[in-house]
Amino acid sequence: MSEPILEMRRVSKSFFSIKALRDVDLTVYPGEIHALMGENGAGKSTLMKILSGAYRPDPGSEIRIDGQPVQINGPHGGRAAGIAIIYQELSLAPNLSVAENIYLGREVSRGGLLAREAMQAGVGPILARLGADFTPQTLVANLSMGQRQLVEIARALHARSRILIMDEPTTALSAGESERLFALIRQLRAEGLAIIYISHRMDEVYALGDRVTVLRDGTLVGSLDKGEIRADAIVRMMVGRDVSSFYKKDHDPQARPGAPVLAAVDIGDGRRVKGCSLTVHAGEVVGLAGLIGAGRTELAHLIIGAAPMTSGHVEIEGRTILIRTPGEALDAGIAYLTEDRKALGLFLDMSCLDNINLAVLGRDAKFGGILDRDKARERAKRAFAGLGIRAANVGVPAGGLSGGNQQKVLLSRLLAIGPKILILDEPTRGVDVGAKSEIYSIIDNLAKAGTAVLVISSDLPEIIGICDRVIVMRAGHIAGQMRRGATPLSQEEIMALATGTEQLDA
Amino acid sequence: MPENGASAKAAPAKAAPAGSGLAAAQETKRQRTRMIIRAVGMLPVLLLLCIGFHVLSDGRFFTGQNIGIVVQQSAVNTVLAAGMTFVILTGGIDLSVGSILAASAMAGLIISKFPDLGALWLPVAVLTGAVFGILNGALIALLRLPPFIVTLGSLTAVRGAARLLGADTTVFNPSIPYAFIGNGALTLIPGVVSIPWLWVIALLVILVSWLVLKRTVLGVHIYAVGGNESAARLAGIKVWAVLIFVYGVSGLLAGLGGAMQAARLYAANGLQLGQSYELDAITAVILGGTSFVGGIGSIWGTLVGALIIAVLSNGLILIGVSDVWQYVIKGLVIIGAVALDRYRLQGSART
Known part of the structure; x- marks a missing residue:
């Protein structure tokens, strides 16, 4: 095996008295896709911020690049060390062109004037190498999320970065865009770049990862090589206990079926939500799954009157009720937990x-x-x-x-x-493992007490773990639903409905 | 928000319960210090100014007569600034209070000259202000127009209305009813302690404002709208009603201010009365620690802010600073106050 491009040894980081990272080791080789996993709050972001120069590690930490110890100070330090981060929230200026974005902060000028053409010419070969279907002159505002990600990657390559950190890069992408991104990532690996790939999605880690490193509570749990990567092993490493005890679901609506409490009938807003119907019964936990942008939050906003409905109506306990504001939703007994x-x-x-x-x-x-x-x-x-x-x-x-x-x-x-209906939008986003499990048991207790609960979540294991029934949305429509029966709900089936493909091929 | 985010993420429940408890305690302590700084705010500055002027003016500041002048001069601005506090707490601004004050005073004086209606002039002045304020609020809340633009417009339009009311002349009424509120004083101990009625009104306004802001549901809703309007809407708060209320209160208090001025001067002029009063009111609020972005601040701070402005005006005259330099110094105080606001916001939870 070749020499490692990046070695992190005993890296720690404290904020006041809290240790966010504790003696973490990470070794990355060129031509490797290294998946980094862990629950929210496990320390992934802190580790990456140390690499990018946003945080300075505690004394005693050591970072080597090509075997040489380095100090990464500030964002320029990260760039100088050949490290580039593709952030979850893309950091592009939408009002500027692709070329201007790529050269941002390092503009080429001649005699004090911007050398636009030189910049465009400089960007051309990189875009060609990435197989981009847009020109350097294109305004970023006119690009899709997938294309914007390409611009981010082009920016990293243009800066001659050799270590690429991707933080949940597929969050905002469609299935097709994700596939193209995977192909590109493999191409970059073949070109000898090292890629640190942060993701929560098991299928992506299967598809891409040459190695997986798992962090938990700021410490290194361990690494798995390609042959050892298995979902249950990773989850156990991430959570630190068996998953079955992690999700709590004691309530059983099948044993004690409740009356329908909330019914949305053919509701839509004419844009993001198109004619959706769903029903939630008393004492039932219903999951609303789907990709980002499928219209789940928008659907919830229609139900609670936070956005105007252009078609359909809402029924509560069988009676049609007009809800125009979130205040009226509360009066009708619907409480909504926002995702943000x-x-x-x-x-x-x-x-x-x-x-x-x-x-x-x-x-x-x-x-x-x-x-x-x-x-x-x-x-x-x-x-x-x-x-x-x-x-x-x-x-x-x-x-x-x-x-x-x-x-x-x-x-x-x-x-x-004391709502009759509780709509929870990503109830455990950005929440640590302990609180997560506590929130699950709160949901479970509410259902036992007869509350109708609708849970919007992008976390499929969560949906499968706590829900009695799952409704899947795709592109503003209800794509289908499935009930928990004798066999547990299957992540693959939900994904197939959400993406519209029969099967995700890895 | 790198710091907050990091420490939030870095506190996994199981990792270091003792550590995170300690950090939480430290954090609380820091927050408490911050709150104390915010609450005490500019009070030390006020005291230092008073003492400084007393020394520089060879002991002419702390005299019964001079203090009387200071509080009398601060009274109208205190009332306007109280209304402005409500508005700025929601993250808005009301530039029209000076004009509303003029229009209300004009309306009041005109009514006071009718033999049969004379005694009604006071409620008429206050109501005139409230109506203009509610109009401001309705435009802002229902048409979703920016407060700065709406009240900039009414600053001009209501000024025109004020001039129109008196046919652009000065209206006099030497025998206006309730003239005592402008010039009389409430005697507490005969011959020893008496408080100008203007100041009594100002203190009552502050007290009632405090009750509304801190002891009523509406008060919490005002802070909530200023702290996070979208969240307030999702939480079921009628944001539009809160906005109409705060601009209505600001207008109503501007009307009261107009009545106080009319009673004091026995006269009003639509062109001159209340010119640039809005600036003094805004300065008082910001000096008092209320944040320009809304959601943070207290009415007591506003009182201190209004007193600082009055002490500054009075003290500069006492020590013989020329009129021209008074403007320069007061202007610098406004900028200094906003700089302070920015500095304070850096320590806030919101970034």
């Missing part, structure tokens, strides 16, 4: 107490508007105890909490309402 808790859910500067009580302040108020502060404090304390929210006290601002605790604060706000 920071932008659309929490008030980060406000106390946990206010965040938890926000939706029920009016109901609790005295004399039609005076806050009942004792009741609010009582409720917040109960939520802290009941959901295991870890913070110094209920008065601290929600923004200071960890992702999992923030999510539990937001969930407490919804639970305080």
